[in-house]
Amino acid sequence: MSVRLRPAIFLVLLLVLWQAAVWRHPHQLLPGPWKTAGGIADLVHHGLLVKYVVASLFRVTWGFFLAVVLAIPLGLAIGWYRRAEMAFNPILQILRPISPLAWIPIAILWFGVGDLAAVFLIFIGCFLPLLLAVINAVHGVPAVYLNAGRNFGLGPIALMRRVLYPAIVPRLMTALRITLGVAWLVVVAAEMIAVNSGLGFLIVDARNAGNRYDLVVAGMVLIGVVGLLLDAGIRSLEKAKALGWAYAEDH
Amino acid sequence: MATTKVALEPNTPTAALSAKLRVNKVNMTFNRDGQRLSVLDNIDLEVADGEFVCILGPSGCGKSTLLSAIAGFLTPTSGQITIDGEAVRGPDPRRIFVFQERGVFPWLTVAGNIGFGLAKLKRAERTERVQRYIQMVGLEGFEKSYPHELSGGMKQRVEVARALAVNPDILFLDEPFGALDSITRMVMRGELLRIWEAERKTILFVTHDIDEAVQLADRVVVMSARPGRIQQIVPIDIAHPRDISSPHYLELRDGILNQIGLAHHL
Numbered sequence: 001m002s003v004r005l006r007p008a009i010f011l012v013l014l015l016v017l018w019q020a021a022v023w024r025h026p027h028q029l030l031p032g033p034w035k036t037a038g039g040i041a042d043l044v045h046h047g048l049l050v051k052y053v054v055a056s057l058f059r060v061t062w063g064f065f066l067a068v069v070l071a072i073p074l075g076l077a078i079g080w081y082r083r084a085e086m087a088f089n090p091i092l093q094i095l096r097p098i099s100p101l102a103w104i105p106i107a108i109l110w111f112g113v114g115d116l117a118a119v120f121l122i123f124i125g126c127f128l129p130l131l132l133a134v135i136n137a138v139h140g141v142p143a144v145y146l147n148a149g150r151n152f153g154l155g156p157i158a159l160m161r162r163v164l165y166p167a168i169v170p171r172l173m174t175a176l177r178i179t180l181g182v183a184w185l186v187v188v189a190a191e192m193i194a195v196n197s198g199l200g201f202l203i204v205d206a207r208n209a210g211n212r213y214d215l216v217v218a219g220m221v222l223i224g225v226v227g228l229l230l231d232a233g234i235r236s237l238e239k240a241k242a243l244g245w246a247y248a249e250d251h
Numbered sequence: 252m253a254t255t256k257v258a259l260e261p262n263t264p265t266a267a268l269s270a271k272l273r274v275n276k277v278n279m280t281f282n283r284d285g286q287r288l289s290v291l292d293n294i295d296l297e298v299a300d301g302e303f304v305c306i307l308g309p310s311g312c313g314k315s316t317l318l319s320a321i322a323g324f325l326t327p328t329s330g331q332i333t334i335d336g337e338a339v340r341g342p343d344p345r346r347i348f349v350f351q352e353r354g355v356f357p358w359l360t361v362a363g364n365i366g367f368g369l370a371k372l373k374r375a376e377r378t379e380r381v382q383r384y385i386q387m388v389g390l391e392g393f394e395k396s397y398p399h400e401l402s403g404g405m406k407q408r409v410e411v412a413r414a415l416a417v418n419p420d421i422l423f424l425d426e427p428f429g430a431l432d433s434i435t436r437m438v439m440r441g442e443l444l445r446i447w448e449a450e451r452k453t454i455l456f457v458t459h460d461i462d463e464a465v466q467l468a469d470r471v472v473v474m475s476a477r478p479g480r481i482q483q484i485v486p487i488d489i490a491h492p493r494d495i496s497s498p499h500y501l502e503l504r505d506g507i508l509n510q511i512g513l514a515h516h517l
Contacts, residue, residue: 147324148354152368152417153344162367166358245357245399 031214039218048202052219053226056187056198059115060230063122064183068176071127075134076160076168085135092132100125100186104193118190118198125186126179133175137168170238170246177234184227199223271300271453272321272421277330279316279479290316291327292478300420303447303454305468307461307507313479314457315425321455322348322423334421344368346421347414351430355398355406355413361385362394364409368417384412387446404435408442415446421453428463440466444491461511465504466493473510483510 015033022032031039043049078084103124104117111117141164149163191200199219206215279291290313298304306314319325321332323341332339334346342348347368356364366381385391388408398406407427414422424443428436444467447454458464464471468487475482485507489500 142353144350144354145356147342147348148350148356150324151322151342151344151348153342162370163356166356169358243358245397 031217035214036217036221039214043218052197052199052202053222059118060122060183060187063119064126064180066123067126067130071130072134075131076138076164079135079138080160080164096128101189108194113194115195117194118187121190122183122186125182129182130175130179137171138164141167170243173238177231180230180234184230188223270297272298273333275331277320277327277332279320280328289478292480294481296472298453301451301453303467303469304472305456305458305464306472306474307458307464308474309459309476312474312476314474318423318425318455318457322346344417345419347417347419348423349410349414349427350425351427355409357398360395360397361390361409365412365416367413380416384416388412403431404439407439415450424456426458461504461507466495471507473507
């Protein structure tokens with residue numbers, strides 16, 4: 001048996017067990033895989049599957065993108081200038097333990113019910129962890145690289161662009177991967193409250209509008225699959241040749 | 252040092268010759284756990300243009316601190332360091348510091364590393380210059396390799412080439428071959444001498460290896476530890492390539508060994 005096939009076979013086995021359990025106890029409160037597949041087929045039939053997945057991905061993309069383009073330069077600057085860090089650190093440490101979901105009322109107050117509120121929540125969920133990761137990564141850059149950069153006459157901006165930034169890329173990739181996972185968690189919660197499309201909305205709506213638990217579980221399965229694909233996508237970036245040094249034993 | 256072909260006249264430049272670099276009464280104290288720790292004590296040193304000077308001493312004698320101060324990475328507690336009559340105020344591309352091979356940027360290829368200091372040149376000129384120094388250090392064929400694919404000696408060559416490519420007046424080398432195996436170290440010394448003879452840069456070379464110092468330098472600055480002082484400056488008046496079994500070589504080497512033994516009560 002091929003090693004690659006084993007997980008697939010195990011998955012099929014679990015699905016069979018799930019289906020068998022539902023057959024034995026038909027009145028339990030969970031639809032089986034067969035019914036769930038039917039729910040997904042229903043979504044496809046009504047053109048909702050693509051629509052909802054795209055809606056959720058759209059919000060994640062914007063929230064995540066904004067967080068990345070702001071957190072990287074800001075993190076480089078704060079990590080580089082010790083004084084800036086001393087100034088920012090208390091507020092960052094206070095904001096950090098606040099769940100992005102706690103911002104939901106504020107998001108709706110500021111942006112109303114709609115895409116903007118959801119994008120804002122994802123931004124909040126991604127920005128702080130990314131910023132802190134970048135600041136920490138900057139502290140981990142060996143002084144020898146900075147000294148070499150300064151020796152070749154680089155000013156602060158050039159030093160950040162040509163030395164600090166490339167030096168933190170491996171740690172940044174890990175942070176991006178974790179943060180994208182957070183973004184995908186937050187979008188579902190945001191969509192349950194702040195908008196009327198997307199996979200989170202699907203789950204709440206399916207329950208409210210007639211207890212369609214097959215659609216609820218279908219939504220959960222889709223969230224899991226899309227999350228897996230996102231993670232695989234960002235992981236493939238880590239394999240770039242220019243990043244090989246980060247995983248070499250000695251550099 | 253069998254790799255060097257050009258014999259040099261024994262040159263023992265004295266301070267009377269045009270001094271490229273002047274270290275004048277430099278002191279350095281660090282605060283460690285509230286205690287003042289004197290690392291450099293009243294260092295006076297002059298180095299002539301094109302001279303190869305080795306700073307020799309055991310670890311902890313302050314020789315690396317002295318080199319970092321001359322390179323502008325550290326500011327002395329008191330005293331002046333001037334290069335071409337100008338006070339040193341920070342690192343400068345006219346004088347490049349070569350860290351062991353740790354200073355090579357792992358995210359750039361060999362060509363990218365060597366061209367790092369050449370961002371202001373036009374592309375064609377930069378490519379030409381990079382190629383010239385790749386040849387000089389014998390790394391043809393490795394242009395597109397990343398440092399983690401290279402051996403320690405090759406990484407060291409990349410760093411030397413990166414330094415030379417910006418055409419500096421002075422090279423600072425801090426135990427550059429310390430992490431290499433002994434055969435590679437011998438080869439690298441030969442290469443460095445060959446490059447020095449071709450380009451005539453002023454070189455300050457920090458080492459704890461007496462043989463290395465006597466094989467390479469025009470003058471060996473022997474330092475003693477805690478606080479770091481200059482114990483003696485020994486001119487090595489032997490032409491390159493040096494015969495490392497000649498009586499004069501051995502005499503100089505044993506003299507320095509004695510000095511170090513005296514300085515450190517071995």
